Amino acid sequence: MLQRLRDLDFMPPREAGVSPLVVRDLTVAYHRTPVLRRVNWTAPSSGLIAVCGPNGAGKSTLIKACLGLVRPLAGTVEVFGRPLARQRRLVGYVPQRESVDWEFPVSALDVVAMGRYGLIGWGRRVSKAHRQAAMDALDRVGLADLADRQIGQLSGGQQQRVFLARALAQEAQLYFMDEPLAGVDAATEQAVLDVLRELDAQGRTVICVHHDLQTVADTFDHVLLLNGGVVAEGSPATTLTPDNLRATYGARGQGLMG
Amino acid sequence: MSAQEFIAIDLPALLAALFACLSCALVGNFLVLRRQSLLGDAVSHAVLPGIVAGFLVAGSRETIPMVVGALGAALVAVLLIELVRRVGKVESGAAMGVVFTGLFALGVLMIEQGAARSVDLDADCVLYGQLEDVIWLGPTRFADLADPAVWLTLPREAMQLIVVFAIGLLLVWAFFKELTIASFDPGLADTVGVSSALVQTALVVLTAVVTVAAFEAVGSILVIAMLICPAATARLLTDRLGTQMRLSLLIGGVTGIGGYALGAMLPVWLGAENAVNAAGSIATLGGVILTLAILFAPRYGALARRRRDADLGMEA
Numbered sequence: 001m002l003q004r005l006r007d008l009d010f011m012p013p014r015e016a017g018v019s020p021l022v023v024r025d026l027t028v029a030y031h032r033t034p035v036l037r038r039v040n041w042t043a044p045s046s047g048l049i050a051v052c053g054p055n056g057a058g059k060s061t062l063i064k065a066c067l068g069l070v071r072p073l074a075g076t077v078e079v080f081g082r083p084l085a086r087q088r089r090l091v092g093y094v095p096q097r098e099s100v101d102w103e104f105p106v107s108a109l110d111v112v113a114m115g116r117y118g119l120i121g122w123g124r125r126v127s128k129a130h131r132q133a134a135m136d137a138l139d140r141v142g143l144a145d146l147a148d149r150q151i152g153q154l155s156g157g158q159q160q161r162v163f164l165a166r167a168l169a170q171e172a173q174l175y176f177m178d179e180p181l182a183g184v185d186a187a188t189e190q191a192v193l194d195v196l197r198e199l200d201a202q203g204r205t206v207i208c209v210h211h212d213l214q215t216v217a218d219t220f221d222h223v224l225l226l227n228g229g230v231v232a233e234g235s236p237a238t239t240l241t242p243d244n245l246r247a248t249y250g251a252r253g254q255g256l257m258g
Numbered sequence: 259m260s261a262q263e264f265i266a267i268d269l270p271a272l273l274a275a276l277f278a279c280l281s282c283a284l285v286g287n288f289l290v291l292r293r294q295s296l297l298g299d300a301v302s303h304a305v306l307p308g309i310v311a312g313f314l315v316a317g318s319r320e321t322i323p324m325v326v327g328a329l330g331a332a333l334v335a336v337l338l339i340e341l342v343r344r345v346g347k348v349e350s351g352a353a354m355g356v357v358f359t360g361l362f363a364l365g366v367l368m369i370e371q372g373a374a375r376s377v378d379l380d381a382d383c384v385l386y387g388q389l390e391d392v393i394w395l396g397p398t399r400f401a402d403l404a405d406p407a408v409w410l411t412l413p414r415e416a417m418q419l420i421v422v423f424a425i426g427l428l429l430v431w432a433f434f435k436e437l438t439i440a441s442f443d444p445g446l447a448d449t450v451g452v453s454s455a456l457v458q459t460a461l462v463v464l465t466a467v468v469t470v471a472a473f474e475a476v477g478s479i480l481v482i483a484m485l486i487c488p489a490a491t492a493r494l495l496t497d498r499l500g501t502q503m504r505l506s507l508l509i510g511g512v513t514g515i516g517g518y519a520l521g522a523m524l525p526v527w528l529g530a531e532n533a534v535n536a537a538g539s540i541a542t543l544g545g546v547i548l549t550l551a552i553l554f555a556p557r558y559g560a561l562a563r564r565r566r567d568a569d570l571g572m573e574a
């Protein structure tokens with residue numbers, strides 16, 4: 001099945017030396033309240049990346065700006081060396097689970113197939129091959145049995161895995177995931193971690209908003225501490241220092257590492 | 259009732275009612291799913307001054323000027339809402355409420371003024387529809403209907419609804435995928451290159467066109483009932499979007515024909531002198547069917563929920 005995903009992959013191999021994501025002087029405001037000020041960040045080209053920071057630090061806003069979902073006041077985002085608008089197919093997205101209406105009358109497979117819509121194009125039907133690719137992705141997260149189930153009848157963890165399968169079906173090179181491990185059961189956590197490591201092993205870049213500082217070092221190779229701007233970045237060992245945590249989270253920052 | 263009477267009076271009105279309901283049901287599915295049911299209400303109010311303006315300019319009930327006027331009014335409404343929201347610093351629901359009722363009031367004033375100048379457009383017709391005025395003076399026997407050419411003489415009200423429904427069906431069929439993703443997850447839609455803003459705009463335009471085409475048949479107020487009732491009923495009966503769309507068309511069709519028949523016959527059976535307004539009986543039937551679904555739908559109905567809760571209570 002993995003072989004299958006690779007066979008379907010039409011993306012050119014990553015060009016040597018081009019960062020998957022370069023953010024320059026990015027400033028974003030909601031209703032004139034600045035959320036991000038002059039963020040400059042070049043994502044490393046390998047390893048799993050976590051974006052951490054307190055509530056309201058602009059973590060979700062950063063990935064939404066990188067995805068073109070919120071318009072920045074200033075600054076640019078480059079994906080594999082080019083403006084995002086020309087690289088949409090290289091980018092995959094796992095939004096927060098609460099962002100959609102789970103009562104919507106679609107099945108798990110329907111939702112995963114939506115990951116293929118960018119590859120299919122406007123006004124065309126979902127072909128058998130695309131449907132099969134969606135099924136394979138669903139199988140990859142262990143939900144093949146529930147393909148026909150209406151999404152509202154899945155557990156929270158299963159819903160999270162459906163979103164993950166949808167991202168797999170996108171066959172992107174750069175993934176943005178908004179808290180994929182928040183509030184999930186053990187089986188889902190394992191499935192998510194497996195997929196993250198597999199994507200990493202395939203040379204794809206995964207950037208996750210992550211809230212649990214205690215598990216950052218177990219899962220991620222690189223961490224970006226954010227609070228309205230970049231506070232620090234680097235490997236978890238060198239970045240999650242008491243000083244950096246205080247600078248990011250305020251006085252209670254030290255306590256967060258337990 | 260003779261065949262000639264039926265073909266001249268009831269058949270064109272039935273067709274207009276049927277295709278008005280089908281068109282509304284089609285678009286209504288997406289309004290209900292997007293939790294924008296009130297958009298239909300809002301649009302149907304806001305387009306009134308545009309419809310009247312189109313009518314006054316053209317001097318007749320031609321479709322094109324009224325549709326142009328209605329779309330212009332819808333655009334003005336959207337811009338005004340944005341203006342009220344920003345300048346007045348109020349939430350968008352309040353801005354909508356003010357703008358739509360304001361435009362509607364303007365439309366009513368324009369009708370009154372038009373009526374004063376003895377133009378053939380009255381408030382009753384716009385608000386409640388005028389199915390009863392649709393008359394087909396062509397074929398006189400059922401055998402005549404076999405000739406395709408005779409269908410081209412179908413009254414404008416019925417013809418335009420058939421065309422609008424055909425176009426709407428074609429668009430929804432062709433862009434079903436895009437409508438679905440933009441309604442379910444606008445963020446993902448934007449990242450895969452399906453502009454959710456474009457889909458939203460297209461849906462508003464389609465709603466406006468359907469509203470304008472249907473208002474003569476069921477009236478600009480009751481059109482909202484047909485936008486919501488069939489789709490909301492179908493939503494309660496299935497968990498599949500495709501099935502929901504088909505069911506809503508079936509329910510819309512039954513409501514249109516059944517409502518018209520009820521309006522024409524029920525009062526007579528009950529001994530009353532006159533038939534009741536067909537638009538009113540159609541909307542009422544739509545509401546009755548929705549109520550039945552709310553109560554008796556297999557999974558989402560109130561009784562089914564109650565039974566499930568009771569079962570859970572037994573287990574616990």
